Every structure is written in structure tokens, then in C-alpha cells.
Amino acid sequence: MKTIWAKVTSYLFLTLYAVARGLKKRILPTTKVELDIKLLPYEQGFFDDNFCSNDASLLKIRYLQTIKEAYPTIVNEDSNESIPKPLIKKINFLKYETTSVPSRELRLDSQKVAGLLINGIIERFISDSVPTFLNDEKVNKLTDFINSHLGKIRSFHDYFIKATIAPNPTEMLMSLFYLSDGDRKIESTGSGVQYLAMASINILRQIMELYRSKSTPFEEHLYSDDKGKKLMPLVLSIDEPEVHLHLYLQRSLIGYYKRILQNQDAEFTELLKSCFGIDGIDGQLIIVTHSTDALLGDYRNLIRFYKEGDKTAVVSCGAN
Secondary structure, three states: OOOOHHHHHHHHHHHHHHHHHOOOOOOOOEEEEEEEEOHHHOOOOOOOOEEEOOOOEEEEEEEEEEOOOOOOEEEOOOOOEEHHHHHOOOEEEEOOOOOOHHHOOOOOOOOHHHHHHHHHHHHHHHHOOOOOOHHHHHHHHHHHHHHHOOOOOOOHHHOOOOOOOOOOOOHHHHHHOEEEOOOOHHOOOOHHHHHHHHHHHHHHHHHHHHOOOOOOOOHOOOOEEEOOOOEEEEEEEEHHHOOOHHHHHHHHHHHHHHHOOOOHHHHHEEEEEEEEOOOEEEEEEEEEOOOOOOOOOHHHHHHHHHEHHHHHEEEEEEEO
């Protein structure tokens, strides 16, 4: 089931994209978008008291934005009062970009895609107590042996530069691992496999960033449905999957993302619960592509962008 956040974001994305494309030919002083949104029972109250005066399940809002404004003004259609942006901006937008370089993103010795995720997993493992992984006596002997050699380098000796054991156990453990297919490091595998691995782990990395963020409590990114389950509303975008993935892998990736967003992948749902304490995702998938080969199924989900003549960009749904 799509959340109210996914509906709003999807509609605005398509509307504002069409307007932006039209600006190449003409100047619009103000962009205006009016939305009538029907709230499900468990969604009522998300916007405080900004619902319709005669119908608590109806929300009527108006977006206004001039060319020079970075963000729109959000207004309650009934009261004509401004609605604070933080009250609306609760949807999480995650993206998979084909411009990313897998050989960098999948390295565990950096705080990027794979490194950030594995770092968080290790921190969870050692959060209760610090297990002993190394024999301290032997490590100290190795340290002394290394420093006995480094000490013969004048600059090291003069400035007291020594090899030191990492004080952070997470940092130490991170250096022990790398990703592989069992025989080869991940960066030695085919580009299709690398991009698929990066895309699969990318969504977890972005959720990990939200989970560890100090600016916004993680709970504010979640909501509880009518069954009491904690869900994360999000929109997930894939930009031109055909650039690096052949047809089969495109369909495989898209199918995997669909199962994730519909909580049909039991192992991924279990991972969300163990890492972040949430029961699932309530999301929507947006795919930007020049090819429809990978888009199987209901063609009413397709939306085309094209021009009529040289003036206007038009949005057309595949159902029409």
C-alpha cells in the first residue's frame, strides 16, 4: 500500500518536472500545484490539525513556488495558513545512481556504501561488550618488532612516530574484511555483478545514514500502521539501469527492489528489523529509463515525457 508521502512526492515530481522542462521555452512567474489528498485511517493526524474542516480524512493543500525560490510555500487550502515544511517533508528519497563507481563504493575501508553499512553492523555486534579477537601478548610483540625497524628511520625516531594499535575495535575489525565472490575480490568481477551488488546494498547504506544521523531522530522517519507495525515511508529511484546492466540483470534488480518495497523479501525484512528496529518499508519505485525493455507488467505504471511541437513538455500516462 502506498503511503500518503509516496503519493504526494510522486505527483509533485511529475508535475514540477514537466513545468521545469517547459521553462526552456517560456518563463512562468509562479508554479502552483493544488492537491486534494484522501487520508487512510492510520494516516489521519500526520498533518496535525491541517485537515478539511468538514472531513478529517481530507487534506487540501496548495504549493506555490516562484522561479527564484529554492523551496515552495505550502498552504492549507481551507484556512489559507502556511504549513511548516517539516510537517510535510517526511518522505525519504533514496536513489541508485549509475554514475557511482562500484570499485570505490564497495570498498570496506571507506565510509561509503559498503563500508558504512558493515561499520554499522560491526558496531552492533560489539555494542554490549568488546570481545577479544586478538592475543594481546602476540600483538604487542608484533608491534615492538615493527617499531624496532621503523625506529631506524631518522624522521620516525626524531618525531617519535610509531606503529600503534587502533584504539577503536570497529576500525580494527573493518581492516580484516573485504567483499568477494569466494575466489576474487568484488572489484575483479564483472561490471554487471558489481553494479548489482552496489545497488542491492545501497538502500541499506542510505537507511543506515538516517539511523545514525544526529540532526533528526530516526523515529521521526517512521510511522505506525493500523496493526502497530513500524514502517519507513520512502521513494526509491533508479536512474537509467540499462547503462551498466544487461536486460536480465535490469529485470532482476527491479524485481528485487519491488519485493523490498512491498516487504515480500523475508530476509531483507529481517535485516531491517535486526539493524534498525523497523518492521518494513512502505514505498514507491520510480525508474528513469530510455528503454522499456526492463519494464514488464502493468503498462499503466508507465509515464512518458515528450514534446508537442517545440513548446510544451507533456506528461502522458500509459493508461491513456
